[in-house]
Amino acid sequence: MANRYLEIFCREAEEHLASLQSGLLVLEKNPARTDLLHELLRNAHTLKGSARMVGLADISAITHTMEEQLKGMERGERKVDAPAIDLLLRGADAVALITSALMRGTTPELDVERFVAEYERGELGQHISAEPKEAQPEAHADTVRADVKTLDHLVNLVGELIINKKRLEAKLERLKEIGYALPDQHAAELATFRGELEEDVLYLDYLIQELHGKAMGLRMLPLRTISDGLERLVRDLAQQLGREVQFQIVGQAIEMDRVLLEGLKPILIHLLTNALSHGIEAPDARAAAGKPRRGTVLLSARHQGNSVLVEVRDDGRGMDPAGIKAAAVARGVLDPREADAISDEEALYLTFRPGFSTAEIVTDVSGRGVGMDVVKKNIERVKGSVTLSSEPGSYTQVTLQLPLTLSVLDALIVACGGETFAIPTTYLQEIVKVRAGEIDTLGSGEVIKVRGATTPLYSLPGMLGLPERRDAGDAPLSAVVLKHCDQRIACIVEAHLGYSEVVVKGLGKQFRNVRFLFGATILGDGNPALILNVPDLFEAGRGVQRAPLSAEEVQAAQRRLKVLVVDDSITTRTMEQSILVSQGYQVVTAVSGEDALEKSAQEQFDLVISDVEMPGINGFELTRALRSTDQYREIPVIIVSSLSRDEDKRQALQAGAQAYIVKGAFDQGLLLETVQMLIG
Amino acid sequence: MGDDNSYDIRTILTQMREEYWQALAEEESEAKETLECLVFTLGGKRYAFETHYASEVIRIPKLVRVPAVQSLIRGIFNLRGEITAAIDIRPMLGLPQPEIGPTGRILVVRGDNFATGILAEAAHGVQGLCFDDFEPVAAGSGIKTQFLRGHFSLEEGSVILLDMEALLADPELVAGEA
Numbered sequence: 001m002a003n004r005y006l007e008i009f010c011r012e013a014e015e016h017l018a019s020l021q022s023g024l025l026v027l028e029k030n031p032a033r034t035d036l037l038h039e040l041l042r043n044a045h046t047l048k049g050s051a052r053m054v055g056l057a058d059i060s061a062i063t064h065t066m067e068e069q070l071k072g073m074e075r076g077e078r079k080v081d082a083p084a085i086d087l088l089l090r091g092a093d094a095v096a097l098i099t100s101a102l103m104r105g106t107t108p109e110l111d112v113e114r115f116v117a118e119y120e121r122g123e124l125g126q127h128i129s130a131e132p133k134e135a136q137p138e139a140h141a142d143t144v145r146a147d148v149k150t151l152d153h154l155v156n157l158v159g160e161l162i163i164n165k166k167r168l169e170a171k172l173e174r175l176k177e178i179g180y181a182l183p184d185q186h187a188a189e190l191a192t193f194r195g196e197l198e199e200d201v202l203y204l205d206y207l208i209q210e211l212h213g214k215a216m217g218l219r220m221l222p223l224r225t226i227s228d229g230l231e232r233l234v235r236d237l238a239q240q241l242g243r244e245v246q247f248q249i250v251g252q253a254i255e256m257d258r259v260l261l262e263g264l265k266p267i268l269i270h271l272l273t274n275a276l277s278h279g280i281e282a283p284d285a286r287a288a289a290g291k292p293r294r295g296t297v298l299l300s301a302r303h304q305g306n307s308v309l310v311e312v313r314d315d316g317r318g319m320d321p322a323g324i325k326a327a328a329v330a331r332g333v334l335d336p337r338e339a340d341a342i343s344d345e346e347a348l349y350l351t352f353r354p355g356f357s358t359a360e361i362v363t364d365v366s367g368r369g370v371g372m373d374v375v376k377k378n379i380e381r382v383k384g385s386v387t388l389s390s391e392p393g394s395y396t397q398v399t400l401q402l403p404l405t406l407s408v409l410d411a412l413i414v415a416c417g418g419e420t421f422a423i424p425t426t427y428l429q430e431i432v433k434v435r436a437g438e439i440d441t442l443g444s445g446e447v448i449k450v451r452g453a454t455t456p457l458y459s460l461p462g463m464l465g466l467p468e469r470r471d472a473g474d475a476p477l478s479a480v481v482l483k484h485c486d487q488r489i490a491c492i493v494e495a496h497l498g499y500s501e502v503v504v505k506g507l508g509k510q511f512r513n514v515r516f517l518f519g520a521t522i523l524g525d526g527n528p529a530l531i532l533n534v535p536d537l538f539e540a541g542r543g544v545q546r547a548p549l550s551a552e553e554v555q556a557a558q559r560r561l562k563v564l565v566v567d568d569s570i571t572t573r574t575m576e577q578s579i580l581v582s583q584g585y586q587v588v589t590a591v592s593g594e595d596a597l598e599k600s601a602q603e604q605f606d607l608v609i610s611d612v613e614m615p616g617i618n619g620f621e622l623t624r625a626l627r628s629t630d631q632y633r634e635i636p637v638i639i640v641s642s643l644s645r646d647e648d649k650r651q652a653l654q655a656g657a658q659a660y661i662v663k664g665a666f667d668q669g670l671l672l673e674t675v676q677m678l679i680g
Numbered sequence: 681m682g683d684d685n686s687y688d689i690r691t692i693l694t695q696m697r698e699e700y701w702q703a704l705a706e707e708e709s710e711a712k713e714t715l716e717c718l719v720f721t722l723g724g725k726r727y728a729f730e731t732h733y734a735s736e737v738i739r740i741p742k743l744v745r746v747p748a749v750q751s752l753i754r755g756i757f758n759l760r761g762e763i764t765a766a767i768d769i770r771p772m773l774g775l776p777q778p779e780i781g782p783t784g785r786i787l788v789v790r791g792d793n794f795a796t797g798i799l800a801e802a803a804h805g806v807q808g809l810c811f812d813d814f815e816p817v818a819a820g821s822g823i824k825t826q827f828l829r830g831h832f833s834l835e836e837g838s839v840i841l842l843d844m845e846a847l848l849a850d851p852e853l854v855a856g857e858a
Contacts, residue, residue, distance in 0.1 A: 160761050419745055464747035507756070510765050510794040513856030515748045520756065520763045527742050528758045 009054045009571045010099045016043040017099075020066075020092045024085055031080040034073070040088075041070045045613055047095070049642035050571040052663035056102075059095050060642075061116045066091045069122075091119060148258070151218050155407055158215045159503035161208050162408075163522045168201050170524035216405055220255035223301050223310075226265045227252055230272060234297060237276045240644060244283050244294040245276065251301035256308055257405040263382040264310065264402065266669070270375050271312040271398050272297065279316030279396050289393065291315070307426070308404060313397040319390040321347035328353065348388040349486040352376045376485065380535045382406065383424060383518070386485060401426070411502045411521075411531065414480065414493040417466025420529040422502050422521055427534035429483045431496055433476040448490055450481050456541055460491040463540050464516055484538050491537065504531060516540070561679050562586045562603070566596040566610040566622065567640070572663075576609060576640070579671055593617035597625055600632060607679050608632070609671075612641040612648065623655040636678040640671070714808035719839055720787060720800040723775025727800075728809065728832070729842045733789045737803045740766070740784050749855040754799060759788065766797040767853060773827060773842075791848030809839060 023040045027033055044067040051059035066088055072078030094115055101108035172194065179190045227249050238245040256264070280286075280295035287293050298313045321344035328334035328350045334342075342350075351372040379386050384402040403409065403426060411422035412431075432450060439446050439457060446457040457479065461468045479490045502521035505528075507514060518533040563585050567573045577587045588605070590596035594616050600608065608626060612619035619639050626632040639652040642663040649660045659674045717728035718737070743755030743766050754766045766786055770777050778801065786797040809832045816830040827850070829841045847853075 163761070417745075417747075466745065466747055505761075505763050507763055508765075508794050510753075510796055510853060511746070511749075511855045513854065514746065515856065517746070520744075522758050522761065526758060528744050528756055528763055530744065530746065530756075 005054050005571060005575055006102055008574050009050055009056070010103050012050055012569060012571050013047060013059075013095065013099045016047045017092050017096050019043055020047075021089070024088050024092070027080060028082060028085040034080065037070055037074045041067060041074065042613070042615070044070060045642065046569050049611070049613075049663050050569045052642055053569075053572050053575055056098070058112045058116050059098055062091050062094055062119055065119050065122075087119075087122065094119070146218070151215075155215050155219060158208070158212045159407060159505070162212065162501075162503050165201070165205055165208055166524035167526060168204070172198055172201060212408070216257070216407070217255075219258050219405075221258050221261055222252060223249075223254050223256065223261070224252040226261055226268070227299065230268060230299065233269060234272055234276065237273060238280075241276060242282060243276060243280045245280055246294055246296050247299070248296065249299045254301040254303065254308060256402070257407070259406055260382050260402060260404075263378060264400075267375050267378045267400065268299065268310075268312065270372075272299070274372070275312060275314035275316065275396065279314035279318075281317050304401070308402050310400040310402065311397060313395060315395050318392040318394055318396050319348050319351070319388070320392045321345075324348065324350050346486050348390060351388075352386075352485060380533075383409070383426060385426060385483075407504055409502055409504055409531070411500060412480065413497040413500055413502075413523075413529065414460070414478075415495045415497060416493045417461035417464060417468065419466065420497070420523065420527075421460075422500070422529050422531045423480060423482070423534065424518070424531065425499065427482050427484060429481040429488060432479050432481055432490065434479050434490070434492070435476050448479070450488065450490060453488065455481065455488045455490050457490045457492065458537075458541055460493050460537075463491070463537060482534055482537065484535055487538055489538060489541050502529075502531065560584060560586045561606040562588070563675070564588050564590060564596060564600055564605040564608045566590045566593065566608065566614070566619070568592060568611060568614040572611065572640070576671065580675065583672055583675075585675070593619065593622040593625075596622055600626065601629075604631060605635065607636050607638065607675060609638045609640055609675075612639060612643055612652075620651050620655040620657075623652070623657050627656040638671075638674055638678070713812075714810050715814075715841075717807055717809050717839075717841070718787065719804040719807050719809075720785070721802040721804070722773065722800055723770050724778060724801070725775070726804070726837060726839045727842055728807070728839045729789075729844045731806055733791075733844045733848075734787055735790050735795065736788045738786050738788065738797075740780065740786055740799070746855065750852065752852065753855060757786075757797065759795075759797070762795070764788065764795060764797050765855075766799055768799045769827075769847065772847070772850070772852060789844065789848065791844075796848075796853065807839075809834075809841075814841070 020040060020043045023036050023043070027036050027040075044063050048060050048063040048067060051057075051063060069078060069084065069088060073080050073084070078084060094110060094112075097108045097110050098112060175190070175194050175197070179187050179194065182190060231247055231249070234245060234247040237243075275297050280297065281289070281291075283293040286295065296315050298311070300313075301308060301310045303309075324347045325334065325339045325342065328347075329336050329339050333353045334350060352375075353373065376386065379400060379402075382402055383406060384400050386401075387399045388397070389399070390396040409422075410425040412425060412428055414421050414423060430450075432448075434448055434457070438448055440448070442454070442456075447454050448457045449455070459468055460480075477492050478494070478496055479492045480496065481488055481490045500523075504519045505521060506519055507517060511517070516533055516536045518531045520528045520530050523529050563580050565573055565576045565580070565587055566589070567576070568591055573589045573591075577589055580587045588599055588603075590599050592614050593610075596608070596610065597617075608623075610619040610622055617625070619641065623637045623639070626635065626637065636658040637656065638659045638661060639657045640661045640663060641648065641652075644662045652660045658678055661670060661674060716731045718731050718734045719726060719728045721727070738759075741757045743757055745755050746753055746765075752768050752771060754768050756763050756765050758764075768777065780799055780801055783802040785800050785803040787800055787803060788795060788797050813832045813834060814830055815833065817825050817828045827843050827847045829843045831841060832839045
């Protein structure tokens with residue numbers, strides 16, 4: 001979370017806290033003034049929403065409880081007396097403590113977790129004012145702090161060492177050749193010398209391996225560091241969706257590169273959310289199907305060779321291949337003729353295609369039609385692969401295979417178009433020899449049979465736009481068979497030059513948009529070799545058959561789309577605005593429903609994003625008002641709200657909104673994906 | 681210290697101020713005279729840019745071609761462990777592209793975002809170019825002037841001063857953005 005947003009939030013919070021405080025004190029003196037309650041409610045509600053936007057779960061939990069208490073008072077179910085007011089004030093105090101600690105960048109002098117839990121139960125519990133903390137025993141006396149940058153630098157230096165060792169090995173080879181050319185007497189002497197040198201290099205190799213292992217180890221963190229938050233996520237989601245779920249985590253101690261773990265977290269959130277919303281059935285439905293009422297979701301991690309396998313498995317309704325095919329056809333992701341040709345197993349992978357979703361409406365929970373697509377993208381980013389397996393009515397299992405680290409890869413070195421490329425072995429199925437006679441034509445492309453399966457055949461230099469050297473005649477060609485998700489392609493290369501452990505180097509900012517490449521490495525001869533980004537090759541392969549965009553589509557893509565953001569909270573407005581602007585949308589903000597109606601009448605927007613609870617007309621009323629005009633009858637509206645009940649979502653849809661995002665689940669990607677799905 | 685007679689704060693301050701102004705004046709007069717530039721050949725003509733952009737000049741190592749990028753990125757090379765691009769800026773300046781032979785060099789320059797290597801037909805070292813000989817670029821002179829600041833008319837011919845700020849910020853240098 002950018003500090004900028006936190007700062008805006010803290011400033012906004014100060015205002016709301018001040019008005020909560022003064023309002024509550026007036027109310028305490030005049031309990032009859034229930035007219036004050038509405039304003040207090042709005043303060044608490046806005047604070048809750050903004051806290052969720054910036055990911056401050058504790059503040060959002062506290063203000064949620066305050067909101068519930070105030071609602072109780074408003075409905076007359078709760079007495080407006082001193083203890084009740086006291087409880088509310090304590091909530092406000094706690095929020096003030098947390099925000100001021102945030103501003104200072106320190107930890108609040110409050111056991112926040114305990115406070116939140118007690119506060120939810122309506123217990124006054126601990127006193128907020130300075131409670132001396134128990135002296136923590138110094139458990140980590142034998143550890144030191146290290147800067148992450150220093151660690152990364154250390155790993156890079158070890159990478160340089162490996163490259164240098166490779167150069168030494170290449171020189172040893174050269175020395176052998178020199179020896180052959182010498183007269184026997186000198187050759188013997190040189191051979192002895194070379195033997196000794198070889199031993200030294202071997203020992204150096206051993207030391208570097210050890211050093212590399214230790215250096216990498218410093219960057220490793222256990223899965224536990226990200227799985228703690230997941231339990232809470234599953235619990236909250238289960239409650240929200242009315243599911244009974246037992247969540248198990250196996251292999252919390254499995255360690256992975258910090259960078260990889262960071263990439264893994266959003267993937268797991270996505271998969272678990274899917275497991276709960278699409279997988280696990282409602283308790284009654286489960287009972288009717290003869291299953292235990294309580295579903296099980298299992299997250300497990302284990303080592304396999306040089307990689308980590310992470311599995312998310314649920315014993316829910318499973319994935320129905322026929323349903324998926326039908327949905328894919330209905331959404332235009334798949335041609336009806338293609339659908340018949342697809343096996344049940346392949347059908348599962350259709351869920352990874354962009355624009356696919358089996359859920360009927362767009363909600364914040366899942367079924368945004370972009371979820372699995374994003375999972376796939378994220379896995380590609382960390383050089384992993386994903387497999388799906390499912391039995392309708394019994395289970396769904398998603399298995400992620402991830403490398404232990406991204407800084408060193410096992411790769412196959414190939415020659416292609418006069419250059420040398422490294423292909424990460426995670427994508428490599430096998431190397432085959434192909435004779436011209438074995439190549440068939442299918443449609444506009446060429447195919448070969450690999451173990452009986454028809455596999456598209458491309459020329460790697462051709463795909464990369466490099467000069468091709470394809471000799472006529474029946475000399476066998478070398479091809480590498482690459483796998484990615486459920487797909488296989490074969491690429492012709494000039495030669496394969498063996499396997500090697502390669503140190504991955506970034507290409508730097510000048511190449512940040514480059515296609516086909518994941519990085520570069522430096523070979524034994526000191527020259528760089530490019531590391532191929534295999535998923536791009538699959539894209540390119542598909543692109544061959546795809547029709548080019550029509551002139552209209554191109555024009556539409558070039559026009560900057562205009563979005564109207566309506567929210568009374570400045571935190572929310574600023575966040576949404578900067579998220580959208582960063583993606584090239586043009587954004588206008590409105591502070592209320594009335595303001596929005598005025599602005600939308602003045603200029604045409606392509607999309608409206610609105611909060612629900614605002615002073616004046618609310619988001620639902622705004623949506624209805626927009627729908628009643630010719631200008632905005634068809635324009636998509638996204639409701640972003642901290643109201644998470646199904647009833648609210650229904651209301652939003654009845655009012656004519658296309659999507660509903662709950663602020664609690666708010667993240668930048670979610671908003672963007674939804675916006676992109678609606679208006680591109 | 682402590683001896684009041686030998687310690688006159690006024691005199692010391694005056695002295696310091698004078699020294700300060702003098703130093704400033706010296707700096708200014710020096711800067712007025714010459715501009716430290718790296719001089720090299722592009723498209724048969726002599727070009728230059730201020731030395732502070734240059735981090736080193738090297739012989740051309742093996743360049744590895746990068747697929748699917750614009751043609752001005754001629755390849756990448758290993759600069760002591762850093763993967764660095766070699767770029768041919770001659771088309772950006774509207775210059776012919778004679779073959780780069782054994783005198784060819786790579787001028788490694790550091791911009792705000794990245795370091796990159798400019799291919800040159802030859803490098804002639806660092807020269808102090810006199811401002812008195814400088815003429816700013818004339819508008820509408822027909823040639824591509826976007827990346828030029830002007831030229832120095834020297835006895836041995838003219839040297840064109842590149843606008844490195846503009847050149848290095850140009851999106852055409854970034855792969856996939858041209």
